[in-house]
Amino acid sequence: MLKQTLQHKLLQKLSPQQIQFIKLLQVPTVSLDARIKEELEENPALEDGSLTNMSDPVEQYPDRDPEESYSAEESNFDNEEFNVDDYIQEDSYQDYGNYGGGDDEDDRKEIPIAIQHSFYESLQNQLDLLALSDKNYLIGQQIIGSLDDDGYLRRPTLSLIDDLAFSQNVMATESEIEDILKIIQEFEPAGIGARDLQECLLIQLRKKDGQNPIIQQAIQVVELYLEEFTKKHYDKLEKNLGIDSAGLKGIVAEILKLNPKPGDSGAVAGKQLHVIPDFHISNNDEVLHLTLNGRNAPELRVSRSYQEMFEHYDKTDHKDKKMKEAVQFVKQKLDSARWFIDAIKQRQQTLLKTMNAIMSYQYDYFLTGDDRKLKPMILKDIADRIEMDISTVSRVANSKYVQTEFGTFLLKSFFSEAIQTDSGEEVSNKEVKKILEECIAKEDKRKPLADERLTEILKEKGYSIARRTVAKYREALNIPVARLRKEL
Structure with a gap:
């Protein structure tokens, strides 16, 4: 049975403008330029004000009387054959994709471009130098293409055989795959094409001086006692190899020189992590000054030509269906441009407001850079x-x-939970982590401090913290357990 009922509901919905602001707010400065360039390309009603003098009037038709500027267009609107699309396309936006954040053209020309070969291109070049049959060459290409980014071959041999059969129409056997794989394992960087860590290390060791007794013993450790080595059971290794700690120290040092991820060796060298700070805090005679990165405040404006176009369309008496569609299109682009500009301005205000509150809350810390001066602070405090x-x-x-003045930091790093000392004072857990780092840095690496001992040291300093909390802080600092910190 069907029924009709009335219901009252109270709903909260985000407007398109709010959604746009939220997305822009979480975009870091390094990505903001790309986001603005994308908007400029998509919306011809939005312009980069840094490329145009906003104080000068835009005269598209300087030879005409301003009062007669629309006379020709008005006569055209009476003609049914007039194509509104052609009029809209008069506004050339071929240069919108070339905006580079206001940098001078000469500056961009001076930037050198580094030409680098990718990891796979390097291997392919080495394969091209070999005198191989067509079949073996295709097998080599398939193996190189199947390598992971770290240089390991994790795809089973049978799967490689199937890949070659279906994609290259090459019927290969397991022995043929193994033969070509051994050739590729001789390529640079050493250790490439290994199926696991043990094989990777052995490939690198066997390329070294095989007459060197340390190399021979290192091969023996990797072949027979890799698990004991990774878990740093050095006493077992000394017993099994029949050597003392001094002899084992040389073997361990030799193994630690090896690269466990040879595929990354070429890529990492070409990659650099660039962090562009959103804010800058300077200290002038114990007075902090906060500034926002200029790239967060781009000069954007609504296109005057599109505004005039819309005003003219709106005043036209003769409006057919195509004309209404054109008016709607221009209006939509103008509204979108205004929303985007407002969202950028709101983003600037929110960033400054939030950072000012954080700087004020952690004023003593920003004066000195001493982690011990960080106050306990959670998101709600700033909110x-x-x-x-x-x-x-x-x-x-x-x-x-x-x-x-003492480094570039993620704002998240200034937030921390409160810990109460024996005296009843609340301190940041950052202070406890700093003490943990100092204790572990000063420890005897032959007998590293266990979590129980670290807990006792903290209690002696007035921080009553459970052992599991100490372990949590140690893991947050990416510090391994005592056994794995042991050195010879």
Whole structure:
């Protein structure tokens, strides 16, 4: 049985403008240029004001009387054969994709371009130098293409045989695959084409001086006692190899020189992590000054030609279906441009407001850079100060960097939980982590401090923390357990 009922509902929905602002807020400075360039390319009603003097009037027709500027167009609108699409396309946007954030053309020409071969191209070049049959060459190409980014071959031999049969129409046997794989394992970088870590290390060791007794013993360790080596059971290794700690030290040093991920060796050299800070804090005679990166404040404006176009369309008496569609298109682009500009401005204000609150809260820390001066601070503390939602603060803290006189840091790193000392004072857990780092840095590496001993040291300093909490902080610092920190 069908029924009709009325229901009252209270719903909260985000407007398109709010969604756009949220997305822009979490975009870091390094990606903002690309986002703005994308918007400029998609919306011809949006212009980069840095490329045009906004104070000068835009005169597209300087030879005409301003009062007669639309007389010709008005007569054309009475003609049914007039194509509105052609009129809209008069606004050339071929240069919108070339905006580079306002950099001078001469500066861009001076930037050198590094030409590098990728990891796979390097292997392919080495394969091309070999005198192989067509079949073996195709097998070699298939193996190289099947390598993971770290240089390992994890695809089973039978799967490679199937790949060659279906994609290259090459019928290969397991022995043929193995023969070509051994050839590729001789390529540079050493260790390439290994099926596992043990094979990778052995390939590298066997390329060294085989007459060297240390190399021979290192091969023996990797072949027979790799598990004991990775777990640093040095006493077992000394017993099994019949050597003392001094002899084992040389073997361990030789193995540690090897590259466990040979595929990354060429790629890492060509990759650099560039962090562009969103804020800069300077200290002038114990007074902190906060500035926002200029790239967060681009000069954007709404296209005057599109505004005039819309005004003219709107005033035209004769409006057919195509004319209405054109008006709707121009209006949509103008609204989109205004929304984007407003979102960028709101982003700037929110960033400054949030960072000002963080700087004020952690003022003593930003003066000195001493982690011990970091106060316990959670997202809610800043959200209450700026009267915004916690999610807004989180979006800013998780993707923005600040440059100080003692380094560049992610805003998230300034947030920490509170720990109460024996005296009742609340301190940041950053302070405890700093003490843990110092204790582990000063420890005797032949007898590293266990978590129980670290807990006792912290208690002696007035920090009553459970052993599991110490282990959690140690793991957060990417410090391994005591046994794995042991050195000879």
